Amino acid sequence: MAARTGEGRAAIVGAGYQLISELGYAGATTARICARAGVSSGTFFHYFPTKIDLLVGILQADSADAALRADALADAAADSAPTALRDWLDALLEESADPHLAGFVAALGAAPTDARVEGLLADAASLQHRALTAIISAGQEQGDWRSDLTAERLALWVAVVADGVLSRSVEDPSFDAAAAASELGDLLARYLAP
Amino acid sequence: MAARTGEGRAAIVGAGYQLISELGYAGATTARICARAGVSSGTFFHYFPTKIDLLVGILQADSADAALRADALADAAADSAPTALRDWLDALLEESADPHLAGFVAALGAAPTDARVEGLLADAASLQHRALTAIISAGQEQGDWRSDLTAERLALWVAVVADGVLSRSVEDPSFDAAAAASELGDLLARYLAP
Amino acid sequence: MAARTGEGRAAIVGAGYQLISELGYAGATTARICARAGVSSGTFFHYFPTKIDLLVGILQADSADAALRADALADAAADSAPTALRDWLDALLEESADPHLAGFVAALGAAPTDARVEGLLADAASLQHRALTAIISAGQEQGDWRSDLTAERLALWVAVVADGVLSRSVEDPSFDAAAAASELGDLLARYLAP
Amino acid sequence: MAARTGEGRAAIVGAGYQLISELGYAGATTARICARAGVSSGTFFHYFPTKIDLLVGILQADSADAALRADALADAAADSAPTALRDWLDALLEESADPHLAGFVAALGAAPTDARVEGLLADAASLQHRALTAIISAGQEQGDWRSDLTAERLALWVAVVADGVLSRSVEDPSFDAAAAASELGDLLARYLAP
DNA sequence: AATGAATGAGACTTCATTCAT
DNA sequence: TATGAATGAAGTCTCATTCAT
Numbered sequence: 177m178a179a180r181t182g183e184g185r186a187a188i189v190g191a192g193y194q195l196i197s198e199l200g201y202a203g204a205t206t207a208r209i210c211a212r213a214g215v216s217s218g219t220f221f222h223y224f225p226t227k228i229d230l231l232v233g234i235l236q237a238d239s240a241d242a243a244l245r246a247d248a249l250a251d252a253a254a255d256s257a258p259t260a261l262r263d264w265l266d267a268l269l270e271e272s273a274d275p276h277l278a279g280f281v282a283a284l285g286a287a288p289t290d291a292r293v294e295g296l297l298a299d300a301a302s303l304q305h306r307a308l309t310a311i312i313s314a315g316q317e318q319g320d321w322r323s324d325l326t327a328e329r330l331a332l333w334v335a336v337v338a339d340g341v342l343s344r345s346v347e348d349p350s351f352d353a354a355a356a357a358s359e360l361g362d363l364l365a366r367y368l369a370p
Numbered sequence: 371m372a373a374r375t376g377e378g379r380a381a382i383v384g385a386g387y388q389l390i391s392e393l394g395y396a397g398a399t400t401a402r403i404c405a406r407a408g409v410s411s412g413t414f415f416h417y418f419p420t421k422i423d424l425l426v427g428i429l430q431a432d433s434a435d436a437a438l439r440a441d442a443l444a445d446a447a448a449d450s451a452p453t454a455l456r457d458w459l460d461a462l463l464e465e466s467a468d469p470h471l472a473g474f475v476a477a478l479g480a481a482p483t484d485a486r487v488e489g490l491l492a493d494a495a496s497l498q499h500r501a502l503t504a505i506i507s508a509g510q511e512q513g514d515w516r517s518d519l520t521a522e523r524l525a526l527w528v529a530v531v532a533d534g535v536l537s538r539s540v541e542d543p544s545f546d547a548a549a550a551a552s553e554l555g556d557l558l559a560r561y562l563a564p
Numbered sequence: 565m566a567a568r569t570g571e572g573r574a575a576i577v578g579a580g581y582q583l584i585s586e587l588g589y590a591g592a593t594t595a596r597i598c599a600r601a602g603v604s605s606g607t608f609f610h611y612f613p614t615k616i617d618l619l620v621g622i623l624q625a626d627s628a629d630a631a632l633r634a635d636a637l638a639d640a641a642a643d644s645a646p647t648a649l650r651d652w653l654d655a656l657l658e659e660s661a662d663p664h665l666a667g668f669v670a671a672l673g674a675a676p677t678d679a680r681v682e683g684l685l686a687d688a689a690s691l692q693h694r695a696l697t698a699i700i701s702a703g704q705e706q707g708d709w710r711s712d713l714t715a716e717r718l719a720l721w722v723a724v725v726a727d728g729v730l731s732r733s734v735e736d737p738s739f740d741a742a743a744a745a746s747e748l749g750d751l752l753a754r755y756l757a758p
Numbered sequence: 759m760a761a762r763t764g765e766g767r768a769a770i771v772g773a774g775y776q777l778i779s780e781l782g783y784a785g786a787t788t789a790r791i792c793a794r795a796g797v798s799s800g801t802f803f804h805y806f807p808t809k810i811d812l813l814v815g816i817l818q819a820d821s822a823d824a825a826l827r828a829d830a831l832a833d834a835a836a837d838s839a840p841t842a843l844r845d846w847l848d849a850l851l852e853e854s855a856d857p858h859l860a861g862f863v864a865a866l867g868a869a870p871t872d873a874r875v876e877g878l879l880a881d882a883a884s885l886q887h888r889a890l891t892a893i894i895s896a897g898q899e900q901g902d903w904r905s906d907l908t909a910e911r912l913a914l915w916v917a918v919v920a921d922g923v924l925s926r927s928v929e930d931p932s933f934d935a936a937a938a939a940s941e942l943g944d945l946l947a948r949y950l951a952p
Numbered sequence: 953a954a955t956g957a958a959t960g961a962g963a964c965t966t967c968a969t970t971c972a973t
Numbered sequence: 974t975a976t977g978a979a980t981g982a983a984g985t986c987t988c989a990t991t992c993a994t
Contacts, residue, residue: 593966593967593968594967594968594969595966595967595968605969606970606971608968609968609969613969614968614969615967615968615969
């Protein structure tokens with residue numbers, strides 16, 4: 177967070193993110209991460225007492241970013257819910273096209289159980305859920321979308337579809353998320369239509 | 371301990387499936403698998419020259435089953451596509467309620483790259499895709515469902531939703547797949563409606 | 565020795581001899597030997613309670629042969645010692661050209677210490693020594709060769725040269741034993757000349 | 759335990775050399791080598807990624823030494839070839855009396871095939887061959903030795919005899935190399951006499 | 953802050969050997 | 974005689990982690 181503190185630390189976080197996404201948590205050994213970060217093993221354990229602390233660090237580095245994006249979406253939803261949903265959807269497709277992000281998400285599934293990691297993951301999920309709920313709720317009030325289900329339930333299913341898009345991107349190389357934008361928009365439009 | 375030929379092998383496959391789903395591929399050590407299977411390390415490597423060969427074995431053991439289920443669905447689709455889709459959906463929800471299956475699928479993402487594993491996974495995916503395509507195609511001919519998109523594209527998006535349900539089940543313990551059956555049915559009905 | 569007893573046994577001895585010479589004692593695993601002999605591991609240990617018993621068996625199978633050859637040389641020496649020495653030398657060159665024999669001899673150096681193996685090896689060495697001594701002694705009496713050293717000492721050094729030829733053949737693939745016959749004959753002739 | 763950088767490495771090389779010569783390559787397990795070197799298994803693999811890398815290290819450590827000795831012999835040969843040959847012969851007998859060197863050479867025959875090992879062995883052989891050729895060539899020019907064969911061929915046979923002495927020393931404990939010095943000198947003198 | 957040699961638990965795997973059939 | 978599934982000790986090697994400098 178502080179810019180000056182640890183040029184080394186940032187390099188380790190970056191290298192860790194890349195390698196975990198490329199090789200999985202187990203495959204990203206501390207030695208490999210040190211090598212890519214250009215840092216000695218001593219430096220690694222100076223900043224991260226344990227390998228899993230690095231994972232925590234990576235997740236924390238991302239969470240500030242995510243909060244900002246969620247706020248921006250909430251603002252946009254006040255004007256026009258459909259536009260905000262489209263922005264959110266574009267962000268999703270962009271993410272799923274980034275090989276690192278998709279790989280990282282897949283790797284998380286295999287990381288050892290750790291309370292802080294689970295907490296951060298839960299926070300991220302709840303942030304996403306609240307953002308989606310806010311958008312959909314706005315759309316319901318604006319009369320754009322169906323109201324027979326609560327915004328919460330609708331948001332849950334939209335999130336389920338997003339999860340599906342992300343995991344497809346990881347597992348099926350022939351799945352072109354960008355080309356799929358309009359079909360995905362159609363799916364959600366039908367689902368949310370009054 | 372194993373009374374009859376092949377009993378040892380089956381015990382190893384079963385224990386491996388459970389432990390991989392519980393602890394991930396890396397966490398499911400051969401020693402732990404042997405212990406749970408009630409078998410010595412020698413027996414393990416008698417049947418599976420390499421740890422990844424066990425993964426191949428597990429996948430192969432499942433693929434026969436999967437082919438049978440796909441055939442049954444195809445038969446059902448000839449009578450009534452909506453019924454077949456509902457059967458498929460029930461099977462999906464049952465699967466996602468099984469903590470082992472969902473964990474196993476998640477673990478696959480972190481398993482080391484292996485040609486045979488990837489082949490079997492691709493086979494399973496293509497089997498699922500063909501089955502869904504057949505059901506949807508039948509539904510289109512029976513006039514139940516929309517025809518502005520090909521059965522193939524529709525099947526792809528139905529599969530994406532299925533992926534999402536599965537990964538939700540793994541990551542979000544509060545997600546109750548069974549309770550969600552009607553909402554999921556509604557989602558798909560809206561998506562496939564003419 | 566008995567022709568009928570154990571077709572399996574003979575196959576194991578043959579396969580063991582080949583594989584030990586190709587891969588060394590440690591590299592020639594019982595599993596590989598069984599595979600090449602077309603026999604199960606149970607059969608292997610039926611005939612040879614221990615892997616080293618196979619080595620003993622191989623050595624024993626050869627020793628009868630060696631004794632016959634030594635007798636033949638002794639007979640030849642009675643007529644003409646130089647002729648007998650030449651026969652012995654031809655046999656040496658032939659042996660060193662056989663990739664299996666040379667490899668087997670090299671492998672013996674790395675086999676685990678075992679009383680019976682050492683005994684058989686010592687027997688073979690002493691058989692060779694007696695045969696050479698007999699030849700050289702005859703040559704001395706016939707006035708062909710020097711007598712300033714005992715036949716025993718001369719035989720020792722001739723054997724040393726033979727050891728050198730054998731180990732060269734193993735280690736230096738460019739060493740052509742057959743082409744070297746006349747140079748080797750010259751070396752020994754000079755050494756034994758009165 | 760190791761006080762200064764590289765002390766650990768040197769201890770491993772020393773222990774490896776001893777144990778390989780005593781027990782052969784397969785018998786010298788990494789655990790035993792670590793124990794004798796007073797070092798943990800982690801340290802072993804810190805310096806030598808693979809067991810065979812230790813063999814390479816041992817061979818490399820020796821090759822500098824060998825080059826120096828070869829140079830010294832070449833200098834001596836300029837003054838008097840017979841003296842240089844005698845020096846070389848003394849060195850050979852000393853080596854063959856060292857139980858470690860002889861055992862190590864024997865063990866090399868059973869070590870797994872490795873390109874670097876074979877390269878270093880070939881280098882050592884060619885160094886020896888060049889040194890012997892230089893000595894003999896000088897002796898030919900000084901009129902001490904026969905010239906009907908090239909220095910190269912004569913050097914080859916002298917090397918064969920040396921191989922024989924070494925392998926005798928390993929296999930025959932009653933062979934006393936030191937006591938044999940004069941007889942060996944006689945053998946070579948006769949072989950090289952004009 | 954940074955280094956990198958050293959550690960040792962534990963992973964996967966090999967292999968000679970046993971034994972019920 | 975013959976089989977081959979089962980065994981478990983032991984081997985090589987990996988890796989997160991420590992600590993003196």
